[in-house]
Amino acid sequence: MSDFFDDQDFVSIDFTLQSFRKGEYDNCTFTDCNFENLHVSNTSFLECTFIDCNLANVKFGGTTLNQVTFESCKLLGADFSVCQPFMLDIRFRESILQLANFTQLPLKGTSFTSCQVIEVDFTNADLSQATFTGSTLTKTIFDNTNLTKADFIEALDFTIDTTNNNMKGAMFSKDNLEGLVAHLQLNLK
Secondary structure (H helix, E strand, O other), X not given: OOEEEEOXXXXXXXXXXXXXXXXXXXXXXXXXXXXXXXXOOOOEEEOOEEEOOEOOOOEOOOOEEEEEEEEXXXXXXXXXXXXXOOOOEEEEEOOEEEOOEOOOOEOOOOEEEOOEEEOOEOOOOEOOOOEOOOOEOOOOEOOOOEOOOOXXXXXXXXXXXXXXXXXXXXXXXXXXXXXXXXXXXXXXX
């Protein structure tokens, strides 16, 4: 039988030194916790918030993330593609997502607010209605990605091949269109 945790606060816990108990976490908050290289596989996080946590190289195999918010978290190398896609609902604010993997995930309406989204892979993902407000998207991969009605108005440093992604209704600022024509190798002045 797996453990059940409800309305609990976990503060300044280094789960690399202290055992992390797999189970279901409902409406829990994790603040300043270290999950680096940890296996949280087959764990459910429902209506949880992670604040100032290190989740670098965390293993999410079979993990449920429903109404989960990551605020000011470090998520280097996090492979979200192995999470349970059913009811996947995640939000990111002021977090570092470098080399993270979101391939083939349903991420409709996901918000990335003021994040460093660096070398992240969104291949075959559904990012329709996603928002990237104030986020930097350096070397992020959009390949056969559904970007219908996605909001890139305040996004920075992105490159998107318009011929290889569904872009219907996607929103951009006139000032950040350069990333949409980079694949054409034009000389813009």
